[in-house]
Amino acid sequence: xxxxxxxxxxxxxxxxxxxxxxxxxxxxxxxxxxxxxxxxxxxxxxxxxxxxxxxxxxxxxxxxxxxxxxxxxxxxxxxxxxxxxxxxxxxxxxxxxxxxxxxxxxxxxxxxxxxxxxxxxxxxxxxxxxxxxxxxxxxxxxxxxxxxxxxxxxxxxxxxxxxxxxxxxxxxxxxxxxxxxxxxxxxxxxxxxxxxxxxxxxxxxxxxxxxxxxxxxxxxxxxxxxxxxxxxxxxxxxxxxxxxxxxxxxxxxxxxxxxxxxxxxxxxxxxxxxxxxxxxxxxxxxxxxxxxxxxxxxxxxxxxxxxxxxxxxxxxxxxxxxxxxxxxxxxxxxxxxxxxxxxxxxxxxxxxxxxxxxxxxxxxxxxxxxxxxxxxxxxxxxxxxxxxxxxxxxxxxxxxxxxxxxxxxxxxxxxxxxxxxxxxxxxxxxxxxxxxxxxxxxxxxxxxxxxxxxxxxxxxxxxxxxxxxxxxxxxxxxxxxxxxxxxxxxxxxxxxxxxxxxxxxxxxxxxxxxxxxxxxxxxxxxxxxxxxxxx
Numbered sequence: 001x002x003x004x005x006x007x008x009x010x011x012x013x014x015x016x017x018x019x020x021x022x023x024x025x026x027x028x029x030x031x032x033x034x035x036x037x038x039x040x041x042x043x044x045x046x047x048x049x050x051x052x053x054x055x056x057x058x059x060x061x062x063x064x065x066x067x068x069x070x071x072x073x074x075x076x077x078x079x080x081x082x083x084x085x086x087x088x089x090x091x092x093x094x095x096x097x098x099x100x101x102x103x104x105x106x107x108x109x110x111x112x113x114x115x116x117x118x119x120x121x122x123x124x125x126x127x128x129x130x131x132x133x134x135x136x137x138x139x140x141x142x143x144x145x146x147x148x149x150x151x152x153x154x155x156x157x158x159x160x161x162x163x164x165x166x167x168x169x170x171x172x173x174x175x176x177x178x179x180x181x182x183x184x185x186x187x188x189x190x191x192x193x194x195x196x197x198x199x200x201x202x203x204x205x206x207x208x209x210x211x212x213x214x215x216x217x218x219x220x221x222x223x224x225x226x227x228x229x230x231x232x233x234x235x236x237x238x239x240x241x242x243x244x245x246x247x248x249x250x251x252x253x254x255x256x257x258x259x260x261x262x263x264x265x266x267x268x269x270x271x272x273x274x275x276x277x278x279x280x281x282x283x284x285x286x287x288x289x290x291x292x293x294x295x296x297x298x299x300x301x302x303x304x305x306x307x308x309x310x311x312x313x314x315x316x317x318x319x320x321x322x323x324x325x326x327x328x329x330x331x332x333x334x335x336x337x338x339x340x341x342x343x344x345x346x347x348x349x350x351x352x353x354x355x356x357x358x359x360x361x362x363x364x365x366x367x368x369x370x371x372x373x374x375x376x377x378x379x380x381x382x383x384x385x386x387x388x389x390x391x392x393x394x395x396x397x398x399x400x401x402x403x404x405x406x407x408x409x410x411x412x413x414x415x416x417x418x419x420x421x422x423x424x425x426x427x428x429x430x431x432x433x434x435x436x437x438x439x440x441x442x443x444x445x446x447x448x449x450x451x452x453x454x455x456x457x458x459x460x461x462x463x464x465x466x467x468x469x470x471x472x473x474x475x476x477x478x479x480x481x482x483x484x485x486x487x488x489x490x491x492x493x494x495x496x497x498x499x500x501x502x503x504x505x506x507x508x509x510x511x512x513x514x515x516x517x518x519x520x521x522x523x524x525x526x527x528x529x530x531x532x533x534x535x
Contacts, residue, residue, distance in 0.1 A: 028053035235277035359388035421455030457496030495523025
C-alpha cells in the first residue's frame with residue numbers, strides 16, 4: 001500500500017471497505033480488468049489496482065462463496081440481498097464475460113491473488129481464442145485455477161467442499177471433530193400428512209421445516225419414496241431430490257443435525273443404480289443438464305467411479321468417452337485409486353485413457369504408479385505418461401523426465417525434452433545442455449538438439465548463456481547447413497533468456513549475415529523490447 005496523508009492512513013484496507021458490498025467489488029474488478037489490458041505486467045499502477053480489487057472482492061465475500069449471473073445487459077448476485085445495481089461498470093464487465101460464453105461466475109473463499117490476476121489476464125484474451133482453446137472452464141482447469149468457476153450452478157447451494165468421512169462405521173463431524181457411532185437411522189413412521197405426499201411435496205416441506213425431529217421424519221419419507229422410484233426405474237425423478245439433498249447438506253443456515261441428515265439420505269440414495277443412470281445421461285449428445293450431473297457425481301465420489309470406468313472402457317464413440325472421462329475428472333481424487341489400478345490393464349488404449357484422466361486430476365500421490373507406465377511396451381502410452389507427469393509437476397517429475405533424456409526412442413526423448421521446458425525447472429538445464437553437447441559431427445540428432453535448445457530458452461537460465469554463445473560462435477567444416485540450423489537454435493535460446501550480457505555477442509554475430517545474422521537481429525529486438533517495457 002502506498003503511503004499518503006489521507007484520513008484513512010491508519011486503517012487496513014479490509015476495515016475501510018468492510019461495509020462495501022458486491023456492487024463495489026464488481027466496480028473494482030472492472031477497473032482491474034481495464035488496467036490489466038492497458039498496463040504491462042508488473043507495472044506499479046496495474047499492481048495497485050488489481051490488488052485493491054482482489055482485497056475488496058475478498059471483503060465482499062465475507063468468507064463465503066460468491067456467484068454472479070451473467071447476461072448481455074448486466075450482472076446479478078445469486079445472494080440477491082441487497083440486489084446488485086447494474087452500473088455502467090457492471091454492464092461493461094458483463095459484456096466481457098458474456099462474450100466469452102460465461103453465464104455464471106463463482107468465486108470460492110480460498111481464492112488467491114495469483115488466481116485472480118491470472119483470471120483477469122484471461123479476460124483480456126480475444127473471446128474467439130478462448131472458445132477455440134476449449135472455453136473458459138477448460139482453460140481454468142488447465143491453469144489450475146481451482147477457486148474460480150464458470151457456468152456452474154450456485155456453488156453455495158449445491159457443492160460441499162468438505163465431506164463427512166466413513167471409517168469402519170464411524171463418522172467424524174465437519175465442525176467439531178466429534179466421532180459418533182454408525183450411520184444415521186431414519187424412522188419410517190411418517191406423520192399422517194406425509195403418507196400421500198409426492199416426492200416434490202416432501203422436498204418443499206423440508207425446505208420450510210425448522211424442527212430437527214420433524215425434518216428427520218420428512219427425510220425418512222423422502223428416502224422411502226426415492227427407493228420406490230429406484231425400484232420402478234424412475235431415476236430421472238431422483239435427480240432433483242439428489243440435488244436438493246446436496247443443497248441442504250451445504251446450507252449453513254440449517255442446523256448441524258439437519259445437514260448431516262440430508263447428507264446421510266443422499267449417501268443412501270447414492271448406493272443404488274442412480275450413478276449409472278446419470279452416467280448414461282451425460283453420454284447423450286442432447287443432455288442439457290450435464291454440469292448439474294457432474295456436480296452430483298462429484299458428491300457421490302468413489303461410489304460413481306467403478307461404473308464410470310467400466311462404461312468408459314466399453315464406450316464405442318468419442319463423445320461418450322469424452323463425457324465419461326470428464327465425469328471421472330470432476331469426481332477428482334476419490335477416483336485416483338481405481339484409475340491407478342487400471343494402469344495394469346493389458347489394453348494399451350485403456351491405460352492411455354487412465355493416464356489422460358490422471359493428468360487432468362493432477363494428483364501428486366499417484367506419481368509412482370504413473371512412472372511405471374513410462375516403460376510401457378506401447379510408445380503412445382509412454383508419451384501419454386510423460387504428458388500426465390508434466391501436468392502433475394514437481395521436483396520428482398523433473399528427475400523422472402531427466403532420466404528419459406538418454407532413452408533409446410527419439411520420440412520419447414523429444415517428448416521428455418518438451419515437457420522439461422514446460423516445467424521450467426532450472427535443475428533440468430545441465431542435463432539438457434549435455435544433450436545439446438553430445439558428440440555428433442554430422443548432426444544426425446539435430447531435431448533432438450534443437451528441441452533441447454528451445455527448452456533451455458523457455459526455462460530461461462542465464463548460466464546457460466556461455467555454452468549457448470560457444471555453440472553459436474563455433475565454425476564447422478562438416479554438415480555446415482545442419483550446424484547453421486543448430487546455431488540459429490542457440491541464438492533463439494539466447495534471445496529468449498534475454499540477458500544484457502549477450503547483447504555485444506549478438507551484435508558481433510549479426511554482422512555475418514545469412515540465417516545466423518537474421519537470428520541475431522531478431523534476438524536483439526526481443527531483448528531490447530523487454531528492456532523498454534515500462535515498470
